[in-house]
Amino acid sequence: MSSTPTKTQDEAATVDLLALESQVCFGLAVAARGVIGAYRPILEPLGLTHPQYLVMLALWQSSPRTVRDLGEALQLEPATLSPLLKRLEGIGYVSRARNAQDERALDVSLTDAGRALREQALxxxxxxxxxxxxxxxxxxxxxxxxxxxxxxxxxx
Structure with a gap:
């Protein structure tokens, strides 16, 4: 039985796997920067950055949420999430308070302004x-x- 190369093997032989344009990481990085850049002028009138918008999306799905739950949903570390929440609280879109059942947990809730912002975000x-x-x-x-x-x- 002869061994015929598969299309993938043929492609690998003709494609430089170390070429920049062949790298998945490069394509994803450039696409991510571009897409996030496309959001910037749309979010500015709402007073939001893209990371803040992601937090608001999570809260529009479910509020209140603990900081831990938000971090898991957004795949963000507490050190990254905490300043975002502080800024959102500062502009009046969210409030933070200790969880009634667990003093160690911090609940994040939408304010009336944060709930109203959802209509504009549509x-x-x-x-x-x-x-x-x-x-x-x-x-x-x-x-x-x-x-x-x-x-x-x-x-x-």
């Missing part, structure tokens, strides 16, 4: 979809692929 996804020039199906496929990447590197 305009963000359509603007991003328009800027990216991708269909909803393409974006769903991309999210699925990225979820697989996140799961793979999270398991490593």
């Amino acid at each position: 305009e963000i996804p359509p603007q991003i979809i328009d800027r990216l020039g991708m269909s909803l199906d393409e974006l769903a496929e991309l999210r699925t692929t990225l979820s697989r990447v996140i799961a793979a590197v999270g398991a490593a």
